[in-house]
Amino acid sequence: MMQHLPILPIVIPLLAGVLLLLPPLCHSLPRQRFIAVAVNLALIVTAVMLLQRTHLEGALTYALGDWPSPFGIVLVADRISALLTLLTSLLGLGALLYACAGDDKNGMYFHPLFMFQLMGVNGAFLTGDIFNLFVFFEVLLIASYALLIHGGGKQKTRAAVHYVIINLVGSCLFLFALGTLYGVLGTLNIADMAAKATLLGPDEQPLAKAGGLLLLAVFGLKAALLPFYFWLPRSYSSASAPVAALFAIMTKVGAYSILRIHTTIFGAGAGALAEIATPWLQPLALLTLIIGSIGALASPSLRTLTANLTLVSMGILLTAIALQRADATAAALYYTIHTTLVTGALFLLADMIGRQRGKAEDRFVASRRMQRPVALGVAFIIAAVAATGAPPLSGFVGKVLLLQATEGAVETSLIWPIVLISGLAAIIALSRAGSSLFWRHSEDAPVAEPTPALRIIAVYLLLAASPLLVVFGGPITEFTDAAATQLHDSAALSGMMQQGGS
Amino acid sequence: MSFTVELIICALVLLGGLFALLGSIGVLKMSDFYTRLHAPTLAATVGMGSLLIASIIAFTVREQRLSAHELLITLFVMITAPVTAHMLAKVALHQRQQSVANTRNKALTEKIRKRLPPE
Amino acid sequence: MLNLALQIAIGMVSIAMLFNLWRLLLGPEPADRILALETMYLNSMALIILFGLWQGAALFFEAALLVAMLGFASTAALCKFLLRGDIIE
Amino acid sequence: MVNRLRLFWFPSPWLSLLLFVAWLMLNNSAAPGHLVLGALLAIAIPRLTARLGDPQPTMKRPVLAIRYVLRVLGDIIRDNFRVALLIMGPNQRLQPAFVALPLELHEPLPLTILAGTISLTPGTVSVEISDDKLWLYIHTLHLDDEAELIAHIKGRYEAALKEIFEC
Amino acid sequence: MSLYLIPLAPLLGALVPLFSGRSGRSALALSVALFPAWALVYMLIQAQAVLDGETLRFAVDWIPAIGLQLAFRLDGLGLLFCLLILIIGLLVILYARYYLSEQENMGRFYSYLLLFMTAMLGIVLSNNLLQLWLFWELTSISSFLLISFWSHKSDARKGARMALAITGAGGLALLAGLLLIGNMVGDYSLDTVLANGALIKANPAYPVALVLLLLGAFTKSAQFPFHFWLPHAMAAPTPVSAYLHSATMVKAGIFLLARFYPAMSGTDMWFLAVSMTGLITLLYGAFTALFQHDLKGLLAYSTISHLGLITLLLGMNTRLAAVAAVFHIINHATFKASLFMAAGIIDHESGSRDMRKLNGLWKYMPHTAALAMVAASSMAGVPLLNGFLSKEMFFAETLDQSTLGGLSWVIPVLATVGGAFSVAYSLRFIHDVFFNGDPIDLPRTPHEPPRYMKVPVEILVALCLLVGVFPNYVVNSLLNAASAAVLNGRLPEYSLAIWHGFNIPMLMSLAAMAGGLYIYYNRRMLFQFHAQFPQHDAKQIFEGAVQYVAKQCERIIDALENGSLQRYVFLLLLFALMFMAGPLLDLHHSAGSRPQLELNGVVLTGAILLSLSAVATVIWARRRFIALLSLSVTGLIVSIAFAYFSAPDLALTQLSVEIITVILLMLALFFLPQTTLKESSPNRLTRDLSLAALIGGVVGSISYALMTRPLLSISDYYLTHSKTGGGGDNVVNVILVDFRGFDTLGEITVLGIAALGIYKLIAGMRLYMPAGDDSGRPWSQDRHPMILALVSQNLLPLALLVSVYILLRGHNLPGGGFIAGLITSVAIIQQYIAHGVDWIKHRVRINYQALIAGGVLLAALTGAGAWAFDRPFLTSWFDHFHLPWIGDFELASAMLFDLGVYLTVVGAAMLILANLGKLTTSERPAFENGDAPRAPATHHKEEF
Amino acid sequence: MEGVYAFCVGLLTACGVFLCLRGRTFSVVLGLTLLSYAVNLFLFASGRLALYGAAVLGSTEKYGDPLPQALVLTAIVIGFAMTAFLVILAMRSRADLGNDHVDGRIPSEPSLVQRRTGRKG
Ligand code: NA
Numbered sequence A: 001m002m003q004h005l006p007i008l009p010i011v012i013p014l015l016a017g018v019l020l021l022l023p024p025l026c027h028s029l030p031r032q033r034f035i036a037v038a039v040n041l042a043l044i045v046t047a048v049m050l051l052q053r054t055h056l057e058g059a060l061t062y063a064l065g066d067w068p069s070p071f072g073i074v075l076v077a078d079r080i081s082a083l084l085t086l087l088t089s090l091l092g093l094g095a096l097l098y099a100c101a102g103d104d105k106n107g108m109y110f111h112p113l114f115m116f117q118l119m120g121v122n123g124a125f126l127t128g129d130i131f132n133l134f135v136f137f138e139v140l141l142i143a144s145y146a147l148l149i150h151g152g153g154k155q156k157t158r159a160a161v162h163y164v165i166i167n168l169v170g171s172c173l174f175l176f177a178l179g180t181l182y183g184v185l186g187t188l189n190i191a192d193m194a195a196k197a198t199l200l201g202p203d204e205q206p207l208a209k210a211g212g213l214l215l216l217a218v219f220g221l222k223a224a225l226l227p228f229y230f231w232l233p234r235s236y237s238s239a240s241a242p243v244a245a246l247f248a249i250m251t252k253v254g255a256y257s258i259l260r261i262h263t264t265i266f267g268a269g270a271g272a273l274a275e276i277a278t279p280w281l282q283p284l285a286l287l288t289l290i291i292g293s294i295g296a297l298a299s300p301s302l303r304t305l306t307a308n309l310t311l312v313s314m315g316i317l318l319t320a321i322a323l324q325r326a327d328a329t330a331a332a333l334y335y336t337i338h339t340t341l342v343t344g345a346l347f348l349l350a351d352m353i354g355r356q357r358g359k360a361e362d363r364f365v366a367s368r369r370m371q372r373p374v375a376l377g378v379a380f381i382i383a384a385v386a387a388t389g390a391p392p393l394s395g396f397v398g399k400v401l402l403l404q405a406t407e408g409a410v411e412t413s414l415i416w417p418i419v420l421i422s423g424l425a426a427i428i429a430l431s432r433a434g435s436s437l438f439w440r441h442s443e444d445a446p447v448a449e450p451t452p453a454l455r456i457i458a459v460y461l462l463l464a465a466s467p468l469l470v471v472f473g474g475p476i477t478e479f480t481d482a483a484a485t486q487l488h489d490s491a492a493l494s495g496m497m498q499q500g501g502s
Numbered sequence B: 001m002s003f004t005v006e007l008i009i010c011a012l013v014l015l016g017g018l019f020a021l022l023g024s025i026g027v028l029k030m031s032d033f034y035t036r037l038h039a040p041t042l043a044a045t046v047g048m049g050s051l052l053i054a055s056i057i058a059f060t061v062r063e064q065r066l067s068a069h070e071l072l073i074t075l076f077v078m079i080t081a082p083v084t085a086h087m088l089a090k091v092a093l094h095q096r097q098q099s100v101a102n103t104r105n106k107a108l109t110e111k112i113r114k115r116l117p118p119e
Numbered sequence C: 001m002l003n004l005a006l007q008i009a010i011g012m013v014s015i016a017m018l019f020n021l022w023r024l025l026l027g028p029e030p031a032d033r034i035l036a037l038e039t040m041y042l043n044s045m046a047l048i049i050l051f052g053l054w055q056g057a058a059l060f061f062e063a064a065l066l067v068a069m070l071g072f073a074s075t076a077a078l079c080k081f082l083l084r085g086d087i088i089e
Numbered sequence D: 001m002v003n004r005l006r007l008f009w010f011p012s013p014w015l016s017l018l019l020f021v022a023w024l025m026l027n028n029s030a031a032p033g034h035l036v037l038g039a040l041l042a043i044a045i046p047r048l049t050a051r052l053g054d055p056q057p058t059m060k061r062p063v064l065a066i067r068y069v070l071r072v073l074g075d076i077i078r079d080n081f082r083v084a085l086l087i088m089g090p091n092q093r094l095q096p097a098f099v100a101l102p103l104e105l106h107e108p109l110p111l112t113i114l115a116g117t118i119s120l121t122p123g124t125v126s127v128e129i130s131d132d133k134l135w136l137y138i139h140t141l142h143l144d145d146e147a148e149l150i151a152h153i154k155g156r157y158e159a160a161l162k163e164i165f166e167c
Numbered sequence E: 001m002s003l004y005l006i007p008l009a010p011l012l013g014a015l016v017p018l019f020s021g022r023s024g025r026s027a028l029a030l031s032v033a034l035f036p037a038w039a040l041v042y043m044l045i046q047a048q049a050v051l052d053g054e055t056l057r058f059a060v061d062w063i064p065a066i067g068l069q070l071a072f073r074l075d076g077l078g079l080l081f082c083l084l085i086l087i088i089g090l091l092v093i094l095y096a097r098y099y100l101s102e103q104e105n106m107g108r109f110y111s112y113l114l115l116f117m118t119a120m121l122g123i124v125l126s127n128n129l130l131q132l133w134l135f136w137e138l139t140s141i142s143s144f145l146l147i148s149f150w151s152h153k154s155d156a157r158k159g160a161r162m163a164l165a166i167t168g169a170g171g172l173a174l175l176a177g178l179l180l181i182g183n184m185v186g187d188y189s190l191d192t193v194l195a196n197g198a199l200i201k202a203n204p205a206y207p208v209a210l211v212l213l214l215l216g217a218f219t220k221s222a223q224f225p226f227h228f229w230l231p232h233a234m235a236a237p238t239p240v241s242a243y244l245h246s247a248t249m250v251k252a253g254i255f256l257l258a259r260f261y262p263a264m265s266g267t268d269m270w271f272l273a274v275s276m277t278g279l280i281t282l283l284y285g286a287f288t289a290l291f292q293h294d295l296k297g298l299l300a301y302s303t304i305s306h307l308g309l310i311t312l313l314l315g316m317n318t319r320l321a322a323v324a325a326v327f328h329i330i331n332h333a334t335f336k337a338s339l340f341m342a343a344g345i346i347d348h349e350s351g352s353r354d355m356r357k358l359n360g361l362w363k364y365m366p367h368t369a370a371l372a373m374v375a376a377s378s379m380a381g382v383p384l385l386n387g388f389l390s391k392e393m394f395f396a397e398t399l400d401q402s403t404l405g406g407l408s409w410v411i412p413v414l415a416t417v418g419g420a421f422s423v424a425y426s427l428r429f430i431h432d433v434f435f436n437g438d439p440i441d442l443p444r445t446p447h448e449p450p451r452y453m454k455v456p457v458e459i460l461v462a463l464c465l466l467v468g469v470f471p472n473y474v475v476n477s478l479l480n481a482a483s484a485a486v487l488n489g490r491l492p493e494y495s496l497a498i499w500h501g502f503n504i505p506m507l508m509s510l511a512a513m514a515g516g517l518y519i520y521y522n523r524r525m526l527f528q529f530h531a532q533f534p535q536h537d538a539k540q541i542f543e544g545a546v547q548y549v550a551k552q553c554e555r556i557i558d559a560l561e562n563g564s565l566q567r568y569v570f571l572l573l574l575f576a577l578m579f580m581a582g583p584l585l586d587l588h589h590s591a592g593s594r595p596q597l598e599l600n601g602v603v604l605t606g607a608i609l610l611s612l613s614a615v616a617t618v619i620w621a622r623r624r625f626i627a628l629l630s631l632s633v634t635g636l637i638v639s640i641a642f643a644y645f646s647a648p649d650l651a652l653t654q655l656s657v658e659i660i661t662v663i664l665l666m667l668a669l670f671f672l673p674q675t676t677l678k679e680s681s682p683n684r685l686t687r688d689l690s691l692a693a694l695i696g697g698v699v700g701s702i703s704y705a706l707m708t709r710p711l712l713s714i715s716d717y718y719l720t721h722s723k724t725g726g727g728g729d730n731v732v733n734v735i736l737v738d739f740r741g742f743d744t745l746g747e748i749t750v751l752g753i754a755a756l757g758i759y760k761l762i763a764g765m766r767l768y769m770p771a772g773d774d775s776g777r778p779w780s781q782d783r784h785p786m787i788l789a790l791v792s793q794n795l796l797p798l799a800l801l802v803s804v805y806i807l808l809r810g811h812n813l814p815g816g817g818f819i820a821g822l823i824t825s826v827a828i829i830q831q832y833i834a835h836g837v838d839w840i841k842h843r844v845r846i847n848y849q850a851l852i853a854g855g856v857l858l859a860a861l862t863g864a865g866a867w868a869f870d871r872p873f874l875t876s877w878f879d880h881f882h883l884p885w886i887g888d889f890e891l892a893s894a895m896l897f898d899l900g901v902y903l904t905v906v907g908a909a910m911l912i913l914a915n916l917g918k919l920t921t922s923e924r925p926a927f928e929n930g931d932a933p934r935a936p937a938t939h940h941k942e943e944f
Numbered sequence F: 001m002e003g004v005y006a007f008c009v010g011l012l013t014a015c016g017v018f019l020c021l022r023g024r025t026f027s028v029v030l031g032l033t034l035l036s037y038a039v040n041l042f043l044f045a046s047g048r049l050a051l052y053g054a055a056v057l058g059s060t061e062k063y064g065d066p067l068p069q070a071l072v073l074t075a076i077v078i079g080f081a082m083t084a085f086l087v088i089l090a091m092r093s094r095a096d097l098g099n100d101h102v103d104g105r106i107p108s109e110p111s112l113v114q115r116r117t118g119r120k121g
């Protein structure tokens, strides 16, 4: 089974999702929960094994159907994809546990859809074929559409209309881009595309560039890059909590795709096509960061605030990616782990807080007292400290990594102030949020509905990552460094992919 | 392919094309919906029929074995065309679409619409 | 000879389809437009069969068969829509 | 026993035959493999769809049916040319009409076939059947003599169908 | 040496309250205090070495990638601060035991306090810039918690947030500064930094780094103009003020200046920035303190003023000034902490801090009053007390300045003025509170506090006296060591004597005393003068500013995210256009070298049909049914185009998808408005049309450019291996089920998920059905026209036969599971259309959900089956067999895969359409009679 | 021929884009359908146009590029699934929000309050 390791993160959730739709599992929620959690744990184990193998052996390729690359579809599990796969399943576990405390029964098919969502995300991380990437994008999108409306209600419908339409337009653009790239390069394997891109004549280069930039728009849409991010605040703040938490990984798929495509195909080695994204990506990423910070200050509720903090984190992430350097990529990777888990936890936390505050929900107004102020308060402080990038939690390591990566570069004078001031905005917004949520009380009695311990466990499970990321910062940054180096060493990777076979 | 066969095919092809065209001209030209409704029958029967026969002959001769599957299309068309016409007529009647002024038994239309006997 | 005949026939059917579209755009009533569409389905089948003869490939037969089957479903549904609003009730 | 077996395996034998033939036609082949497959499908599909149809009167006189089909085909071809001229001619010269045709057939299947025949022959379209199934309404492109048209249809098609279905 | 134990001890102590359960308050205080006490003892054991000039170190790697080490360093300066932090901390723990009331959560308080202590110790012991910053920020966070300890008070919350915002901002600046400094010397080790001062000062980025560093220091130590958070932090419980706002947190900024003194000082820029800031702060704080009516407010401004004084000293770039600064750090910590505690006692025992009400407390609490008066005298710089000594040194140093050239005299003059105000407010503290008549309207009758509450004050006051009288014995060695650390070992000659003779500093002191007396005596005039100015409450200004910023942010966000999808899509497409169009400008010829096909009439006609129908769809878009018809035409022509350009599979698929889409759209259209009014303004139409035309133009150009260029693609491989490797003649199908079967697996998964999602959407949907069409006509009475029903039911077997045919031949000829599935679906839907849901419901019981799942499962298991043969997922298998009579035939795993596709497609299509149909069934008879009101159709409530 | 083909692709794209920018869900669905037709034709053409080249072995001498065809097939199916979802979502939106505007409200009544609640989620 070990040689099939790279495909397991895709096939396991697929089979699980399908089996959850069939008798005997489809009729029993407890069984569904059990299977879903078990599968998620299995995914974590798989991802850890994958991580270990990639750490020792570099990239693993898996030629589907035993067809040689570039003719068949290959999966490429390099360090980055292994890391992100692990991240996905960790986040998934938190969201899933939270959902098992009751959110999963507010609508049909939660667990199967959850599994399909994991499958889509993992597939997007693992595939080495650009059209297959499109397919997995669609898998994760359609699953996210269905999950977004989970629980029902006007807000969700309203948000879903925007989310779906924007993404459908995005999918069309994706296909235009793919058509253009195939029409120029004549191949779909990403490594092969990279090889062919270097051979293009001046007559074809502009077309390849148009295709590549169009892809940037498509991925930017997923990654919530300005001006494509507009779907995000509303979708994230209206989705049910575990779904919103799971969505925290979705933006990362967009960022990952930019990283993958624009480093492998249009990376430093692409001659005239090298780094075509940077002139657009850099300013847009910084603007995203700015708008996210402004949105954070303007947020009237914790969910909206979290959604805007997601924007901020995407801005930081994409700023790092735009630099197209190994150290910046390493920073981006570390930051991704941190922000994904923390944002996910914040979404869950916002929901729990909202449930305890009666009509005020998670809005920043006075409300009845909470039932579990200590458990939630401590969680909030942890999440807030991590999210603002303050020490001693993981946010600061990520931020320092990024600042160091931009150090000395011409952009320093631009990037540093923006990044730092955005941190201040987050401090102000979160301290305002926390003091309103936890300290401004009306005289009403606390809500009677008990808070299941499982929800709190789920939140703390995700939050635990933040201190652990700092405590084990040494080995983790070592891994992210290695992963980034591997990605930027495109020659070696192309070799791996060309070779085919597993 | 012998000249005769080719000639036959040519004739059938032209006939088919012609009747397809005639049917469509009818749809365009006739003065009310109910008369327009008759026109596609030309295309559906002789039009499609001759083309399909042409195809049967051509492929049978070319591949040296009987190619009869075109008959299935004919079967389908023959079965469905009347139903389509019937449904369309129902729609027109339902929406009280006026027939051309000189139509006979115009008074029947309201009865037909309500599926009542003529008296 | 056959080629010429085919070209003429294809031309005729093409023109027929233009007429259909004309009627479809002209209307005036929905029934007229559906009739035009239905005729267009017929003409498409004719066209596809002519392509088959022209390219000498038997691969087009299914396309014509499908137009016949699905065109009918489509027309029936359109009529039902105008009659009852709800096509599956 | 035999009857029950037949009903089980061939709920509608004509349909099965049609499917079998259609399969061979589809594949343009009478190879043994297709014969077997066709037979299997001819048994399986009617069994699968049996519940999705109301029982219909079966054809009792197949030979007459073939004659009927040929006759209709002939009529269709003849009328095609007639109607082609009508259509190409000036619209004003036409005398369209609605005609109510009294029915003697009342079973849905023969009735549908009659209506279909009328519609397939150019120049006439079956428009509607009255709720009591006693009247078939026809629209004709050009009407010379209403009684003659009614007699023509009843004599040439309805009577034949009555014979075929023995109803 | 295990220096990490020093900050670790209070960190562990912070956890004690978590486990303390319901133990008594004294026990809790005692057990908490054990940890810092242990740290103190541990430290004292090491102290001698440090006093002897050694620097102790401890380091382990933590996150090498960012240069973060767990690195501690204990030198004289660190020792001094550690002692202050630990000793005063212990006293505060004791004090707080009595200060906090029974109801208050003392455990939480101690946790925060010890967390803060950890952070402070971390700062002063750090030997790594990043670690220093880490602890620095930790003080901000823990002080936020401490200041807001009484979170039910709005003042506390706001004060805490303000402190956090200001110190947080400074912290971020500090981070930038530290990173720059680290970058200059190539290492984040403080040792390296301190050893490379010259290098840093020569670096062109030095001014930037200095400013950033100073921003960090000044915000933390409340230097003008960042001072305003401090008075509002007084909303904290008094032990917090005594600790944070006298000895520790505000001193962190000072510590930072002292710590980086060797590396950063000595430049004019340092002098101007640091000393001028200090001077202004000194004067401003002293002046403002006088007018405070709140006891703690007075102390807060006094603290600001004294911090300014220390800053000024550190800014003066002379070694003696640095020593004076260090000395004043010690002195200020002792007297200010004791004053805060005294103020806390007064507040605690009298219920007020308002000096207009507090009068004559001498009578009620003489012991406390005596202590407070001694401490206040020290603050005023009265001889024999420690404050006097350092102030004297300060005055002396102000005279030793020449950087301001001809204006250098300004500094001593202003220093004296500051000193005078300092005397004045100290006098006010003493006189106004303890004398000056009788108390007015106090909530409680004041009395002495519990015995042990006074002990910390006594200890501190004793220290003030001891230092003041025996400076050489008490603090000399510590001061030496600390100053040596600040000055990198180059200690100047100085003497800590009470009497230096009758010199100018002495005169300045006397002038300050006299001036202070004079000012206090004439305070009413001054108060009136001061009252003329509008009173700016920094909190209100700050809150107002934050509110203003938040409002502006809201406006920006509202303007940007106006909730209009049309704008969002427009922006998306606009940028997509720019992304695509930009590179095309470099494309010199749109046509490439590839020979083009000849245009003919058919294609032209097709193009006309396509264009007209597409444009018609746009034009008719508001009359929806007609738009649907012209859309059908477009779809039909696209299918024919695929057929024409030799893609039969595409033609078949496009056609079936198109038909089923139209049916679906009709189903939906029933519930939607049939027509809509014109909504778009001419401007918007023009804008949208332009964008549409541009995008269309660009896409068309790209397409043209692609088609006219030669392509070297990987496709030959498929053509050559389709038969031999995939066992099929239809290369497109072999690609679908074999070469790229993984895509197809994903694709059917998408379809299945979509169906599930749609089912979710349908469940719980409440729709209003129109009772008639858009012209108001009631619907036809004929629900299921007989002829349609009969023919449909007879076509079904034929359609199924065709499906099987299409399914089976797919591998070798156009067709396959997907098309077959759609044909089956359409055939079944046809039955629904003809017979209605109710009729079918009783005849067919298919679990479409299971069909979908089964289909995907079959496809996936077919793929996974390869594992049994040790091949990668989806490795296909096929073989030719021979049976007697039947002949040769082929079996392939791809067939199973395709069957999975078929099942999924049927299941998905049916799950969608059949359930959508069910929506209306139950309610329909309600308005069968024609004119019934619009009736709601509700599907069963969505539940698990 | 390529020019005419490209023109059609461009025109379909333009029509699709224009409809996608309208304010009603139904128009957007129409627009996306047109856009997906354009996408399919575009993607198909990336393998270059060919006559007499059906990629069925043995049926002809030279074959058109089969790969884009397979891609288009996948794209069609996925597009269908997505469109279906959007169509039903449009119905749901009408049911929940009482109108068929893409924003869930008719823009003639733009109040800041609504926008804020929109953001509040
Ligand atoms: Na007729």
Ligand code: NA
Binding pocket: E354, E355, E356, E357, E358, E359, E360, E431, E432, E433, E436
């Ligand atoms: Na007083």
